[in-house]
Amino acid sequence: MIKQRKLMQGNEACVFGALYAGLNFFAGYPITPSTEIAETLARKLPAIGGNFIQMEDEIASIAACIGASLAGAKAMTATSGPGFSLMQENIGYAIMTEIPCVVVNVQRLGPSTGGPTAPAQGDVMQARWGTHGDHEMVVLTPAGVEEVFTLTVKAFNIAETLRTPVILLMDEVIAHLREGASPPEAGELLVVARKEPKESPAEYLPFKPQDDLVPVPASFGTGYRYHVTGLYHDEAGFPTGNPEKIDRLVRRLKHKIILHQEKFLFYEEYLTNDADIILISYGASARSAKAAVNDARAVGISVGLLRLITLWPFPSTAVSRICANASVVITAEMNLGQIYAEVCRVLDSAQRTLSVTHVDGTLIAPQKILAAIKEAAK
Amino acid sequence: MKRSTGIGKYMRLDRFPTIWCAGCGNGQVVGALLRAIDTLELPQDKVVLVSGIGCSARASGYLDFNTFHTTHGRPVAFATGVKLANPDLHVLVLSGDGDTTAIGGNHFIHAARRNIGIKLFIFNNGIYGMTGGQCSPLTAHACNATTAPNGNMDTPFDICELGKAAGATYVARGATYSPVRLEAMMTDALRHDGFAVIDCVTQCPTYFGRMNKMSSAAEMLQWQKERTITLERTASLPAHAVKDKIITGVFRSERKPEYTALYHNFRQQFGKDKDHV
């Protein structure tokens, strides 16, 4: 059967993906270039018995999502740089309390108000380290409309499986891009449901990790009364000052993600097998990078593209393996080298690396990347 | 009506003693609340206590309900998510005066505006207890605090006026000096359908008291008694006798459609989106 292709906008695909994954709660605050997500859900959610609420700010938006999730909902919020900054404290709270939710950040040019409609990828490090304290973060970044759909579904699945917030890091170009997409049929993609505890309330420990290092905190109102706090806590959920327990918790919160990372370290290779030069890129930049690879190949330069889809945890092993035989590794991104620094960290220090940066509020052009490839090929 | 008998069953006694100082009023506020919950026989499994950060916010951890100790100033926003996602739950917020009226002021007025069925109990000790006695938006003018060593220049908020102006449908003020009245208001608030806020005036002898020449709880309660006056009594008094007094009583109790109920109706009415995938 040939699947029907639909003309869809990136932000719309995010909505459809979220609904496919079982989204039934959205709280948000309008901000360009993410607003279409809220606007579309304001229409869609009531139709399926879900909740849409426009909150007073982004701090409240993420707080409401976390509260709803603790009451059993699948919750998402969507924002852009200024709002993402406001959400950081509560993102850390969701990590610490192991309450799943999806946070969409459609990046625009920063710092500050910057350029509301200007493409950029400047929030890569903020997505990783925006909230205080040691923690691990799951951050996915799509490069096409159909991929926005599938990655949104995966973001929900990861959030549910690992009980942690997951960031879908889009950029303005992908969010506003309209292109043909064949969204998956119902049943085609896995959708992970919220786990429920099996023990009786009497013997239940809400934050006791299972074999997969992930605990099974019950939804409020289901008969398991327990305490949720952003303070260091024991397996029963109560604050503790015990150094051993504190250490175990902080390490487990990180380790539960590392333990499962192989299942969601997504990337895509294009003509990398024989390539002498490897180009690394992601999001909208990767589309320009692919065009540059084709142009370079046409003039006989042996270059391939490694497109990162999971940015965090950083796919270090894949990057060093795929780049192992390359004479030059070029990273092209719409910021001042945030992933480039990471690439340098994982590569052999003897390897030649180049950084193509772009922060002028326009989409990075294939020509700019092609020029760097030609330079590297000299 | 049933009168509360024992409230011990609502306490996580293995979590005691509390972090609260001797003479702190938080226990009196919690006691009144538990008696109100007991009077109404709210099922423990269906009660959610959401709190922010502060001494008072620690109350949630000592009580045997679904308890949610969130971030500073944000409990009302977290509670909004809980209540919307599951309107059958009784969602109560326990918050300090700093928590609700400083960092969380915005969430307070917007929840009041929506008239969402959350019950907000503000433990108003007029100071930041947890962080050691700094000024709060409820510190009385000219009183001392560690960040106002020469007396507070600011004018404090009036929580009840704020709640009324923002649209809260149940607004009251009680005080630890008269816990029976406080409990009655709490029972009222818990029965109320929409957004309810109670300004629970309480004492912090450790920080507020010590910096303002009242180092014992008894002295602070005496001060509270002298400064408070019931709403009923104000009717027969001239304006100058009421000036500078803290008025206790129920300032508003009105019926208006509650937010989650409105949303339910809204879904029935507009919930048909034709191009829904």
Ligand SMILES: Cc1ncc(C[n+]2csc(CCOP(=O)(O)OP(=O)(O)O)c2C)c(N)n1
């Ligand atoms: C974002 C943030 N800012 C500041 C603090 C520090 N802090 C903790 S409690 C508190 C004030 C508490 O005062 P109040 O809400 O009146 O409660 P009380 O301790 O008096 O009961 C402050 C400022 C914090 N925890 N988080």
